[in-house]
Amino acid sequence: xxxxxxxxxxxxAVLLFWLGVWVLxxxxxxxxxxxxxxxxxxxxxxxxxxxxxxxxxVGTSILRVLTGIVCAVLLGTLLAFLTEYSALCKALFxxxxxxxxxxxxxxxxxxxxxxxxxxxxxxxxxxxxxxxxVWANVSAGIAARDPLLLExxxxxxxPRSRVLRRITLPTLLPFFxxxxxxxxxxxxxxxxxxxxxxxxxxxxxxxxxxxxLYLETTDLFAWTLTVILxxxxxxxxxxxxxxxxxxKGGAVHA
Amino acid sequence: xxxxxxxxxxxxxxxxxxxxxxSLGDGERLALMGPxxxxxxxxxxxxxxxxxxxTGSVSGDPGRTAxxxxxxxxxxxxxxxxxxxxxxxxxxxxxxxALSMLERVELSDAVEKYPAELSGGxxxxxxxxxxxxxxxxxxxxxxxxxxxxxxLRGRIVSLLNTSLQSASLLLVTHSEEEAKTLGCRVLxxxxxxxx
Numbered sequence: 333x334x335x336x337x338x339x340x341x342x343x344x345a346v347l348l349f350w351l352g353v354w355v356l357x358x359x360x361x362x363x364x365x366x367x368x369x370x371x372x373x374x375x376x377x378x379x380x381x382x383x384x385x386x387x388x389x390v391g392t393s394i395l396r397v398l399t400g401i402v403c404a405v406l407l408g409t410l411l412a413f414l415t416e417y418s419a420l421c422k423a424l425f426x427x428x429x430x431x432x433x434x435x436x437x438x439x440x441x442x443x444x445x446x447x448x449x450x451x452x453x454x455x456x457x458x459x460x461x462x463x464x465x466v467w468a469n470v471s472a473g474i475a476a477r478d479p480l481l482l483e484x485x486x487x488x489x490x491p492r493s494r495v496l497r498r499i500t501l502p503t504l505l506p507f508f509x510x511x512x513x514x515x516x517x518x519x520x521x522x523x524x525x526x527x528x529x530x531x532x533x534x535x536x537x538x539x540x541x542x543x544x545l546y547l548e549t550t551d552l553f554a555w556t557l558t559v560i561l562x563x564x565x566x567x568x569x570x571x572x573x574x575x576x577x578x579x580k581g582g583a584v585h586a
Numbered sequence: 587x588x589x590x591x592x593x594x595x596x597x598x599x600x601x602x603x604x605x606x607x608x609s610l611g612d613g614e615r616l617a618l619m620g621p622x623x624x625x626x627x628x629x630x631x632x633x634x635x636x637x638x639x640x641t642g643s644v645s646g647d648p649g650r651t652a653x654x655x656x657x658x659x660x661x662x663x664x665x666x667x668x669x670x671x672x673x674x675x676x677x678x679x680x681x682x683x684a685l686s687m688l689e690r691v692e693l694s695d696a697v698e699k700y701p702a703e704l705s706g707g708x709x710x711x712x713x714x715x716x717x718x719x720x721x722x723x724x725x726x727x728x729x730x731x732x733x734x735x736x737x738l739r740g741r742i743v744s745l746l747n748t749s750l751q752s753a754s755l756l757l758v759t760h761s762e763e764e765a766k767t768l769g770c771r772v773l774x775x776x777x778x779x780x781x
Contacts, residue, residue, distance in 0.1 A: 480655075480657065480659050481659060481661065487634060487636075488652065488672075488720060489650075494676055498672055498676070499661070502661070502663045
């Protein structure tokens with residue numbers, strides 16, 4: 333059996349196992365209000381997905397959260413270059429990044445509620461959660477450049493742009509992919525949590541909040557499933573795009 | 587062309603070079619010989635401005651400099667051809683030149699291969715091709731023929747001889763024969779100095 337097929341079968345078996353546990357637990361509890369079964373959640377999810385309001389809600393939340401993530405990725409990368417190349421910038425920004433990383437997201441949400449409007453808050457919170465992760469990973473990538481290759485570039489008088497394209501970016505790429513992978517999950521979760529607390533209209537967070545308010549547990553599960561699926565889908569698409577950009581730029585083997 | 591005077595270098599408090607010097611004229615070929623750990627490579631690094639000396643001075647302008655180190659220092663994400671072309675214009679315009687140089691080091695069949703797909707000796711030949719393609723005024727070689735069998739080594743040495751023409755050469759080697767074939771004046775390590 334091919335290793336890839338074996339891996340796929342194993343993943344499927346694991347998924348089926350946990351679905352089985354869920355079915356069993358739901359049957360034992362016996363109340364949809366407390367724990368709906370996977371089938372009930374799937375039915376509700378499909379019913380929601382058949383409405384235009386669902387797609388408007390999902391689209392708006394994606395736009396909000398991705399705006400925050402993209403801003404954080406750009407700013408985090410820029411800051412990483414600044415802090416790796418300038419000791420002063422490193423001294424200035426490293427404690428800020430540590431502070432952002434260690435502060436509970438709820439504190440930021442409450443503070444941002446006071447400072448900012450509800451509409452912009454989920455994007456801001458996503459950005460804040462993603463920023464230190466991207467900064468730390470990209471900084472590690474810049475620091476991981478092979479000093480022997482940098483010496484070679486110095487001897488052969490590479491212009492700065494060539495050092496960037498041929499040494500820095502290819503070294504950075506795996507770190508960037510890993511940053512993006514962690515950041516997307518984190519940003520997505522923080523963004524939706526911020527939506528739940530600020531209930532902007534329309535948003536997935538508002539729908540989750542209302543599900544809780546009206547004790548529509550199946551809806552809560554269906555919206556949670558939506559968030560998980562979107563998170564996985566967006567991560568896969570973005571990582572593929574980064575890999576393709578890397579291949580095009582010669583940073584990874586074609 | 588290149589003058590190193592009274593160079594001293596210490597690593598972690600341990601003296602590696604103490605008051606060493608050398609002088610390399612235009613077109614001159616010089617070989618440094620001595621036991622392992624005597625500071626030959628460190629002296630080359632000082633000559634290449636990769637290592638600032640603790641004391642002493644480096645003067646003169648060697649012009650375009652190329653180097654072949656003990657390790658090939660190839661970009662792992664570029665093919666053999668791209669690794670040579672990267673020291674030229676790094677555009678398709680100079681690719682024929684890179685390919686021709688790889689042909690001269692007998693790597694025509696490996697131009698599209700990545701360093702990880704090449705043996706140690708083949709990687710070293712890519713590094714030599716890269717140095718020659720750069721058309722240097724000074725070529726610095728630090729035991730560059732490791733991993734090459736005797737026959738191939740002979741052909742590469744003779745390629746270097748014909749390609750270098752008026753360029754200066756600074757070689758670190760353990761082989762007297764290599765130094766002689768390349769027409770080098772030999773400086774041997776003796777009592778902490780190269781004489």
